[in-house]
Amino acid sequence: MRGLSRSVSERVAGVREALSKFLYGMTGYEFARHALEMRHEMEAVFMVVTMGDLIGVPVLPPVYSLRLLPYLVPEVATWKRNMARRKDFWEKEEYDLHAV
Amino acid sequence: MNTLLAVIIGAVTVYLAYTLYARRIDRHVIQSDPKRATPATLYMDGVDFMPTNRNILFGYHFKSIAAAGPIIGAIVAANLWGWLPAIIWLILGVSFLGWASDYSGIVISVRNEGNSLSAIAHRLVSPRSRSILFVFIFFYLLLVAGAFVGIMATVLESQPKVQLGVIVLTVMGLLLGQMLYRWRTGLVGATLLTVGVTFIAILGGGWTEEIFKSFSAGLNGLTGGAPLVTYFDPTLANFQGADAKIMPNLLFWALAICAFCYAGSVLPIWRMAQPVVYVGFWITAVSMVLGLLGAAAASFMKPEVAQFVIPAFKGFNPHLGPAGIMPLWPMLFVTIACGAISGWHALFGAVGTARQIENEADMLPVGGGSMFAEFLLGLLALLAVSVGAKGAPVGAFATGLGGFISVWGIPIQYATSLAFAAFIVIVLVVTQLLFRVQRVTLSEWLGDVFPPVRNQHLSSLICVALAILLMMTGTWIYLWQLFGGANQLMAALSLLLVTVWLASVGKSWLYAGLPAIFMYITTLASLLVTAYNIYSNVYQTNLTAGRVIPVIGSGLMVLVALLLVAAAIVIGIDGWRAFRRYRRQPAAARRPAAARA
Numbered sequence: 001m002r003g004l005s006r007s008v009s010e011r012v013a014g015v016r017e018a019l020s021k022f023l024y025g026m027t028g029y030e031f032a033r034h035a036l037e038m039r040h041e042m043e044a045v046f047m048v049v050t051m052g053d054l055i056g057v058p059v060l061p062p063v064y065s066l067r068l069l070p071y072l073v074p075e076v077a078t079w080k081r082n083m084a085r086r087k088d089f090w091e092k093e094e095y096d097l098h099a100v
Numbered sequence: 101m102n103t104l105l106a107v108i109i110g111a112v113t114v115y116l117a118y119t120l121y122a123r124r125i126d127r128h129v130i131q132s133d134p135k136r137a138t139p140a141t142l143y144m145d146g147v148d149f150m151p152t153n154r155n156i157l158f159g160y161h162f163k164s165i166a167a168a169g170p171i172i173g174a175i176v177a178a179n180l181w182g183w184l185p186a187i188i189w190l191i192l193g194v195s196f197l198g199w200a201s202d203y204s205g206i207v208i209s210v211r212n213e214g215n216s217l218s219a220i221a222h223r224l225v226s227p228r229s230r231s232i233l234f235v236f237i238f239f240y241l242l243l244v245a246g247a248f249v250g251i252m253a254t255v256l257e258s259q260p261k262v263q264l265g266v267i268v269l270t271v272m273g274l275l276l277g278q279m280l281y282r283w284r285t286g287l288v289g290a291t292l293l294t295v296g297v298t299f300i301a302i303l304g305g306g307w308t309e310e311i312f313k314s315f316s317a318g319l320n321g322l323t324g325g326a327p328l329v330t331y332f333d334p335t336l337a338n339f340q341g342a343d344a345k346i347m348p349n350l351l352f353w354a355l356a357i358c359a360f361c362y363a364g365s366v367l368p369i370w371r372m373a374q375p376v377v378y379v380g381f382w383i384t385a386v387s388m389v390l391g392l393l394g395a396a397a398a399s400f401m402k403p404e405v406a407q408f409v410i411p412a413f414k415g416f417n418p419h420l421g422p423a424g425i426m427p428l429w430p431m432l433f434v435t436i437a438c439g440a441i442s443g444w445h446a447l448f449g450a451v452g453t454a455r456q457i458e459n460e461a462d463m464l465p466v467g468g469g470s471m472f473a474e475f476l477l478g479l480l481a482l483l484a485v486s487v488g489a490k491g492a493p494v495g496a497f498a499t500g501l502g503g504f505i506s507v508w509g510i511p512i513q514y515a516t517s518l519a520f521a522a523f524i525v526i527v528l529v530v531t532q533l534l535f536r537v538q539r540v541t542l543s544e545w546l547g548d549v550f551p552p553v554r555n556q557h558l559s560s561l562i563c564v565a566l567a568i569l570l571m572m573t574g575t576w577i578y579l580w581q582l583f584g585g586a587n588q589l590m591a592a593l594s595l596l597l598v599t600v601w602l603a604s605v606g607k608s609w610l611y612a613g614l615p616a617i618f619m620y621i622t623t624l625a626s627l628l629v630t631a632y633n634i635y636s637n638v639y640q641t642n643l644t645a646g647r648v649i650p651v652i653g654s655g656l657m658v659l660v661a662l663l664l665v666a667a668a669i670v671i672g673i674d675g676w677r678a679f680r681r682y683r684r685q686p687a688a689a690r691r692p693a694a695a696r697a
Contacts, residue, residue, distance in 0.1 A: 017155075018155045019155075021153055021155035021156045021159070022155045022156070022158055022159040023159060024156055024159065025155065025156035025157060025158060025159020025160040025161075025162075025163070026159035026160065026162065026163040026381065026385070027159075027287075027291075027378065027381070028287050029152075029156055029159065029160050030160065030163075030374065030378070031280060031287065031374070031378075033147075033150075034369065034370055034374060035281075036146060036147050036150075037147050038370070040145075040146070040147040078145040078146070081143060081145060082145060
């Protein structure tokens with residue numbers, strides 16, 4: 001009996017969690033995504049400023065680039081993919097228009 | 101027939117179609133594998149490609165696809181052919197076509213590295229198919245924008261009670277954006293304030309009714325009560341046709357809507373479009389949830405609002421006077437679009453959602469599940485208009501939905517105001533996004549040939565001007581059917597693409613191929629019928645009367661219809677060739693090229 005009531009309460013908790021996530025998906029998730037996108041845009045600019053030589057834009061003396069390198073290495077792959085998707089360097093991707 | 105029975109039929113449809121058909125296709129044809137890596141996990145960048153919980157994604161996808169489509173389509177179709185054909189098409193459409201289109205849009209993208217439909221078409225079908233898809237998207241957005249601006253201007257002109265709510269919604273949307281992104285206010289507090297004030301303004305629309313009435317009278321007095329434009333609209337007077345007049349007041353509201361949409365198109369997304377959509381979402385969601393529950397409970401609690409009052413069936417080709425031929429096939433299948441099947445869903449799912457799928461087992465609940473939820477929204481709209489009073493379609497819908505909401509003890513006049521506002525809000529927030537997408541599509545399509553359209557202000561102004569021109573024809577029902585034809589054709593083309601892809605990987609293609617063939621033929625036929633109706637009933641009539649603006653607008657509509665037909669034929673031929681090529685030798689069976697030394 002205790003096992004049954006526990007399984008019922010677990011199911012109720014599961015449904016509640018699913019509903020709250022569904023509601024979040026319909027409401028706050030878009031704001032969270034947009035905040036991430038804004039941050040991503042700023043990081044892209046930062047990467048150009050610091051690692052510009054990788055794509056032929058020597059904006060920062062190499063000595064400073066090298067000092068920052070260990071902190072930026074994890075981001076390089078993502079940044080390269082993002083740059084490769086752009087049709088031109090200055091294109092600002094409109095994330096809200098993914099479908100187009 | 102009463103509303104409870106219809107709700108039960110809807111729930112049973114969802115259950116049976118999902119468990120007996122959709123799940124089988126997912127398991128045995130697509131063979132979704134939870135262990136296979138998805139683009140979200142392979143290319144995770146924390147922004148565009150991001151593994152997301154299935155319940156969050158379900159909410160996100162549903163909100164993104166649920167708009168005015170299922171509501172307006174059901175309203176128009178019930179008035180044209182009766183509620184029975186409309187409900188049958190909703191049930192059959194979602195069960196055999198709709199979920200398949202939405203789900204497959206996600207599947208094809210997930211299995212093709214998160215690429216968009218146009219990119220996959222470029223690779224699998226032909227390079228020119230990508231450009232043709234852009235033409236498609238631009239024109240069908242133009243059609244729906246023209247239809248929506250016309251509908252909203254008409255409702256706002258005739259319903260002074262709603263005007264305060266719309267103005268306050270705009271102000272609250274701007275305030276919400278400022279609070280969230282600049283002042284860093286918490287979401288819950290900001291929501292309570294902005295949504296609460298908007299609700300008060302909607303319910304209290306009667307306070308400013310007299311002010312707006314005298315404002316309208318003042319505007320109309322500018323021309324001494326004479327109309328700016330007179331045109332013949334064959335869909336007026338219960339489809340008997342009548343002369344319609346564009347008064348200064350109507351033009352003012354149309355221009356105000358366009359100014360709102362222009363701002364939504366050119367301002368940063370966080371500044372206006374996103375927060376206005378968010379506030380509007382709460383208004384609509386509360387109305388729809390109260391309405392759907394009210395429709396189910398009305399049989400017990402308030403039976404007088406639960407009985408259908410419009411005829412079940414008005415005939416296969418009801419005599420509609422000068423409104424022209426309106427055969428059940430193919431016109432019903434494009435008039436009700438989004439509640440049964442929609443091309444936009446597949447387009448959005450292919451990139452917006454597919455890049456966030458964490459696990460292949462989530463593709464069906466998110467894609468198919470959202471479409472079934474959208475079907476329930478379409479069903480609610482159909483019920484509302486079926487129990488509403490006879491008369492103008494939107495008015496009947498608002499009366500019906502208001503009746504359902506009033507089941508919960510809300511006075512009928514407030515409930516009806518809320519229903520009117522919910523309708524306007526959902527159309528308005530969608531329209532501003534339409535202009536935004538249309539502006540980007542235009543610059544993608546013509547930017548290389550004519551660089552000035554890359555300027556967001558110029559491209560937005562072009563879109564707004566074209567929409568106003570279409571609105572001036574006044575026949576928003578034809579515009580809606582033209583949009584439905586383009587939208588359903590998009591669905592057919594996305595299913596065609598899925599069919600080609602299934603053939604290319606050696607899988608059974610029937611579940612996508614048969615709906616693709618049906619929708620392709622149906623939508624081409626509907627576009628031709630609508631073009632004929634517009635030409636014979638709007639263009640020629642207004643030409644004879646020497647009315648310039650409606651002639652230009654209706655001529656443009658006919659041209660757009662023919663252009664869409666031509667584009668669809670080209671892409672259909674390319675798709676057929678690609679299909680035959682892959683049927684002879686699936687891409688999966690081809691020997692990989694030898695590695696170079």
